[in-house]
Amino acid sequence: MSSAPLEEPRVEHLPTDQAIREPGVADIEYGWQGNNLVKLLENGEDYFPRVFEAMREAKTEILLETFIVFEDKVGHELQQVLIEAAQRGVRVTASFDGFGCGELTTGYLTALSAAGVHIQMFDPAPKHLGFRTNWFRRLHRKIVVVDGTLAFIGGINFSADHLGDFGPEAKQDYSVEVQGPAVADIHHFALLQSGRPARAKYWWQRRRQRRSELALSDHDGQVRLVYRDNGDHNTDIEEVYRQVLRTAQRRVVIANAYFFPGYRLLREIRNAARRGVDVRLILQGQPDMLVAKLAARMTYDYLLKSGVKIYEYCERPLHGKVALVDEDWSTVGSSNLDPLSLSMNLEANVLIRDRVFNQELFDRLEILSEHHCKAMDPEKAPRGRIWHMTVGFLVFHFLRHFPAWAGWLPAHKPRLKPFTHLAGDDRHGPR
Known part of the structure; x- marks a missing residue:
């Protein structure tokens, strides 16, 4: 072959x-x-x-x-x-x-x-x-x-x-x-x-889902799939983050490989810290791509001055995309908090309402932040916040609108192409 x-x-x-x-x-x-x-x-x-x-x-x-x-x-x-x-x-x-x-x-x-x-x-x-x-x-x-x-x-x-x-x-x-x-x-x-x-979601399935929405006080074992596409669900994952940050009361931990969110999400992170929530970010200190570290650091001064605690994981590249809020809500998935994941890529996360799972994730992230990370000092945060945030604003919003512009070009009309092997065909290539 x-x-x-x-x-x-x-x-x-x-x-x-x-x-x-x-x-x-x-x-x-x-x-x-x-x-x-x-x-x-x-x-x-x-x-x-x-x-x-x-x-x-x-x-x-x-x-x-x-x-x-x-x-x-x-x-x-x-x-x-x-x-x-x-x-x-x-x-x-x-x-x-x-x-x-x-x-x-x-x-x-x-x-x-x-x-x-x-x-x-x-x-x-x-x-x-x-x-x-x-x-x-x-x-x-x-x-x-x-x-x-x-x-x-x-x-x-x-x-x-x-x-x-x-x-x-x-x-x-x-x-x-x-x-x-x-x-x-x-x-x-x-x-x-x-x-x-795939079979349609029948009326009794939809009714069951509505009942489970009302039963969230039970917490244990609640799971919901959220996804991001380039159509009607292009902001679903970002909106979930903003919603839970607005209601956070005690703690927020976000461990994310590529961190360069838009201003609405940054503002919710900052606001949670300002009202006394213990907000911790675990980000890349040894990135597989240097630009990821540089982009994330544009946000440090803005967040640190508001009381957000930032840790850089320096042992090896961080690739995780997980978060938890208070003692019951968690998310795990493929979505980073950067323009590619929030504006372009096809992504999927699960949301989890389960206290035991939340505590296990918190314990593992606590070990990571306390023993394998470097804490960022608010007094040594990068200066020149206006310049950094201005550059960040331009870069983020360029990337935010790039999918629409790129969609005009033939090279960026994504297609799902089947690969077919034909017996006896010595080319053995994709069909």
């Missing part, structure tokens, strides 16, 4: 950008579902054994969406697990991002396709003069649903750099495993994203 890098596929059917964005779900907002079991998975050491075990035990279906797969030991294990599942009759659908998975070889994908795995590439594009052209509007979600009864969602990609033995560049990250009624919503969402038909 060829090992050439992935080339521009030849396809028979190219769905429209609207169909890819959220095919058939433009008006769907998922409600709270109760009585779920939610387990926090920290780093690849927790995540990979559990998700691979679930895939090996799959009976009928595996749905996978991911931003990155590398052909390393994790990527090869994923390939083998999916091949074995497909060969025993499990329907496997894998959606890969064309940028994050752009270095996968044709041979890697052909082996999956030949075994019966349904592969879809989101906006694949060849390099031009050695450079990628599909930087924006990425499929950034990380979702796995097995047999419609078990779901994983978070920020962990299928790559060895999420394992501690990768070395100093190993990422610090989080995901969750969900079992219970909320999996039906995650499964429904993932089905629609893959282009496959």
